[in-house]
Amino acid sequence: MLRTPGREDEEDVASGSRAAPRRAALLRHPRDAQHVARRRLRLRPPGASRAGARHVPTGFLAAITRGQQGHELTEMAELADAGAVGFTDDGLPVSWPGCSARRFSTAALQGVLALHEEDPSLSAGGVMHEGAVSALLGLAGIPSVSESTMIARDTALAGYEGGGSIQHLSARESVIAVEQARAAGVEVTAEGHSAPSALTDDAVRALDTGFKMNPPLRADDDRLALIDALRSGAIDCVATDRPALARGEGAAVRAGADGRHGPRDRLRRPPHRPRAARAPRARPAGRAHEARAPPSSASTHLRCKSGRPQTSAWPICSRSGMWARPATRVAPPTAASPAARSRGGSA
Amino acid sequence: MRGQLISIDDLTRGDIERILGRAESFAEVSGREIKKVPTLRGRTVINLFYEASTRTSSSFELAAKRLSADLLNVKAQGSAVDKGESLKDTVQTLSAYDPAAIVIRSPHVGAAQLVARWSAAAVINAGDGKREHPTQALLDLYTLRRRVGSLEGLKVWIVGDVLHSRVARSNILAFSRMGCEVTVCGPPTLIPREVETLGCQVRYSLEGMGEAHVVYALRMQLERMRGSFVPSLREYAARFQIDGRRLSPQQLLMHPGPVNRGVELAAEVIDSPQALIEQQVESGVVVRMAVLYELLAGGSPGDAARGVQPAEAATEPQPA
Incomplete structure (x- = not known):
């Protein structure tokens, strides 16, 4: 997720796309949709012509609610006309159910809803996963249920009003909630969060704020559940969703900003693993999720190159609804070579 | 000699026994009329307190003074912290005075660890958020x-x-x-x-x-x-x-x-x-004397387990 327009000091198109692997798509997140509407900005991808930017499909997500406050909807139709491929209040949940219901029906016409799932009344003040490590460190916890209860609510609304996409799953409970919704026939897509799929809250023990993130790194059974879900197709893609946040060093864990690691860090090939070692291997993930793609909507989705075996433990592209726009809006990824590995072969 | 006391988890049972034993010997000093030993003469101890405290800050102050160290009290209120100076800048500024030890209390978990990273002084955690004391x-x-x-x-x-x-x-x-x-x-x-x-x-x-x-x-x-x-x-x-x-x-x-x-x-x-x-309040002074002594004059608390000899065994507190 890039930080433009507005916070290019943290991550811009050039730095983000240089870091992105093949088959990735980058989404740019205008923090202030009002700003965009007021100035009549065009939310068009800059394309490969921009100096320093490698060609990576790029699209804009606009905010769902004004000022991301979770109460009033933005002018979704205008924003879609301006080029937004979808909507998100990423970083904050849309906490008011009435607003949530309306945004589903509006967004069904305008684009895709990408939902940050967190019940703030359960996660308030939390800075890391609630579990043994938070008990040891005395840090306030973000329980897994703060995510899964919100997913249960939003998938129920999605079943009533129209589909959506669940952003950055981090917990086993969340995977179960998505699977249950799908089993009930709700058309939702879900993205796994790269960091909790590779690391656990054990990494926070060292109190490095680089491992502070929202959703947080969770326990090992959550990590394994995310990997299993990716294999089975319950999770459609992996998102890094880590803007490289600009906040100087010197922050203690409670005060430190979330993130700090952007696509630069998340998607980089581990240095100890030479390229030659990445022999193409067939993974069940690719076939499984190809088979699961709903035929009715498949044409509007960016897809992995059909029939191609997944060569990465972390397939970066998928049928995720996040990019579900007609191909004229976002160029499909030119998946000409095996997808780059994001994290090592820890999966 | 560089050491730190951030968490009880860093101490072995042997380390703890040694600190408690040292505190016993300082208890004798506290019983005297002149409750002072020259052990840390010429060394500087900085009390850096970002949170309100009576017992901990005053007992660290007394402990440092009874070991004849020079003491600097820095409280968040009334210092440059009030003007928005970050912890890192504050610590680096104070480190310019070449302190032997920094005693830090902060509302943030991990603060003592950060201070230890930025300063060459021995760091003592006097409470970091809800984590440890x-x-x-x-x-x-x-x-x-x-x-x-x-x-x-x-x-x-x-x-x-x-x-x-x-x-x-x-x-x-x-x-x-x-x-x-x-x-x-x-x-x-x-x-x-x-x-x-x-x-x-x-x-x-x-x-x-x-x-x-x-x-x-x-x-x-x-x-x-x-x-x-x-x-x-x-x-x-x-x-x-x-x-x-x-x-x-x-x-x-x-x-x-x-x-x-x-x-x-x-x-x-x-x-x-x-x-x-x-x-408990009474013990605060002698135990903190023992901790300062172990870090600055003896081996660091973690060293006993690793078989490191105290660097300056000659500076034992001299009774009488």
């Missing part, structure tokens, strides 16, 4: 050991607001390291999930407290509570207050202070001979 745990061990002799096999109940308590976390680790059986007890909202992984048992009512040799009551940290952790202090007191009825005469009572009278403790037990609360 290792010198409090050491002085509690010292106080209890003076009273009962051996700590091995003692049953210790830690009662109250465990969630918000750095003292509880350090004490669970410290008591269990010394061979005690630790039980934490309180309302479920004030017990962190999976706290038993620290090596203690969990109870949600005072039933069964009769088995305890020592009851360690925690302060209700009203200033740290946001949201309703207990419906009311009255209900909390009715179910979890340690009073004369619940505390049997053979049991010892400890509390890190300051006490909320009538909340976690009833007035009659505070002033009873079973209560070690005053002795």
Whole structure:
């Protein structure tokens, strides 16, 4: 997720796309949709012509609610006309159910809803996963249920009003909630969060704020559940969703900003693993999720190159609804070579 | 000689025994009319306090002065911190005075660790957020050991607001390291999930407290509570207050202070001979002298386990 327009000091198109692997798509997140509407900005991808930017499909997500406050909807139709491929209040949940219901029906016409799932009344003040490590460190916890209860609510609304996409799953409970919704026939897509799929809250023990993130790194059974879900197709893609946040060093864990690691860090090939070692291997993930793609909507989705075996433990592209726009809006990824590995072969 | 005391987890049982032994020898100094030894003469100790404190800051101050160190007190209020200076900049500024030790209290978990990264001085954690308060745990061990002799096999109940308590976390680790059986007890909202992984048992009512040799009551940290952790202090007191009825005469009572009278403790037990609360405050000075001594003049607390010899064994405190 890039930080433009507005916070290019943290991550811009050039730095983000240089870091992105093949088959990735980058989404740019205008923090202030009002700003965009007021100035009549065009939310068009800059394309490969921009100096320093490698060609990576790029699209804009606009905010769902004004000022991301979770109460009033933005002018979704205008924003879609301006080029937004979808909507998100990423970083904050849309906490008011009435607003949530309306945004589903509006967004069904305008684009895709990408939902940050967190019940703030359960996660308030939390800075890391609630579990043994938070008990040891005395840090306030973000329980897994703060995510899964919100997913249960939003998938129920999605079943009533129209589909959506669940952003950055981090917990086993969340995977179960998505699977249950799908089993009930709700058309939702879900993205796994790269960091909790590779690391656990054990990494926070060292109190490095680089491992502070929202959703947080969770326990090992959550990590394994995310990997299993990716294999089975319950999770459609992996998102890094880590803007490289600009906040100087010197922050203690409670005060430190979330993130700090952007696509630069998340998607980089581990240095100890030479390229030659990445022999193409067939993974069940690719076939499984190809088979699961709903035929009715498949044409509007960016897809992995059909029939191609997944060569990465972390397939970066998928049928995720996040990019579900007609191909004229976002160029499909030119998946000409095996997808780059994001994290090592820890999966 | 560079050392640090960030967490009880960094100390072996041998390290703890050594600090407690050293504190015993300083207790003799505290009994004299002139309570001062020249051990740390010419060294600078900085007390960097970002949170309110009476006991900890004053006992560290006394401890440093009794070891003849030069002491600098820096409080967040009234310093450049008020003007928005970051912890890192403050520490680097203070490090320019070449201190031998920095004692840091901060509302943020991990602050002491950061200070240790930025400064060449020995760093002592005097409380970092809700995580740890290792010198409090050491002085509690010292106080209890003076009273009962051996700590091995003692049953210790830690009662109250465990969630918000750095003292509880350090004490669970410290008591269990010394061979005690630790039980934490309180309302479920004030017990962190999976706290038993620290090596203690969990109870949600005072039933069964009769088995305890020592009851360690925690302060209700009203200033740290946001949201309703207990419906009311009255209900909390009715179910979890340690009073004369619940505390049997053979049991010892400890509390890190300051006490909320009538909340976690009833007035009659505070002033009873079973209560070690005053002795805990008294022990604060000698235990902190011992910690300063071990870090600056002896081996660092972690070194005993690693077989490092004290660098300056010659600077033993000279009795008489």
